[in-house]
Amino acid sequence: EIVMTQSPATLYVSPGERATISCRASQSVNGNLAWYQQKPGQAPRLLIYGASARATGIPDRFSGSGSVTEFTLTISSLQSEDFAVYYCQQYNDWPPSYTFGQGTKVEIK
Amino acid sequence: EVQLVQSGAEVKKPGESLKISCKSSGYSFTTSWIGWVRQMPGKGLEWMGSIYPGDSYTRYSPSFQGQVTVSADKSISTVYLQWSRLKASDTATYYCARAEVTLIGVVRGNGMDVWGQGTTVTVSS
Numbered sequence: 001e002i003v004m005t006q007s008p009a010t011l012y013v014s015p016g017e018r019a020t021i022s023c024r025a026s027q028s029v030n031g032n033l034a035w036y037q038q039k040p041g042q043a044p045r046l047l048i049y050g051a052s053a054r055a056t057g058i059p060d061r062f063s064g065s066g067s068v069t070e071f072t073l074t075i076s077s078l079q080s081e082d083f084a085v086y087y088c089q090q091y092n093d094w095p096p097s098y099t100f101g102q103g104t105k106v107e108i109k
Numbered sequence: 110e111v112q113l114v115q116s117g118a119e120v121k122k123p124g125e126s127l128k129i130s131c132k133s134s135g136y137s138f139t140t141s142w143i144g145w146v147r148q149m150p151g152k153g154l155e156w157m158g159s160i161y162p163g164d165s166y167t168r169y170s171p172s173f174q175g176q177v178t179v180s181a182d183k184s185i186s187t188v189y190l191q192w193s194r195l196k197a198s199d200t201a202t203y204y205c206a207r208a209e210v211t212l213i214g215v216v217r218g219n220g221m222d223v224w225g226q227g228t229t230v231t232v233s234s
Contacts, residue, residue, distance in 0.1 A: 030215060032218060036154075038154075043226055043227055044146075044204070044206075044221075044224055046219075046220050046222045048220075049218065049220035050220075055222060056222075091216070091218050091220065092216055093216065094212045094216050095159075096142055096168065096218070100156065
């Protein structure tokens, strides 16, 4: 089973600043990496798939990068609505199976 | 509009059975995978299992194999998650989510792009 490790667990950022979250896979996931945002009491929302493709309706301040086992989610200029928990997820298996990272909480500094 | 609408909150006792549902609309139900994701109170997301409604092929996470059953009814575009004997540790919010993923030489997919609103299950004596 592929293990996904996110860092940091909590990130303190001021509004308008850049936020960077890392995600490491225990083996190559061939770019099959997604990022999700979850706010309290809400379902997760897909931000990025295929490591770097933005999902429909996602603002361009969200970007994803990386390959093989190392991936990054960057929020270029944090808005008030971006304070939330972020998860990475790999889906490089057939039939499909998935593994989530443990989550990174982005809090106001 | 693509939508997944889940059944309402449940309160059950340990040992009882339960089946929750996820009704799809706005897309071709039989050609996308549907997965179930657990979120225990204050915790992260855990993939439980997925089904391909076109042929009801199902794959489970090793952590949930034998603990739950995922099924689908094509006639009403609905996927189910069921337990035969609930435990207190099954208390959680359960989400269904659509996943577009294919195997053409390599796996390619769009992640889980549409989510249900969640079903909260409370198991307590």
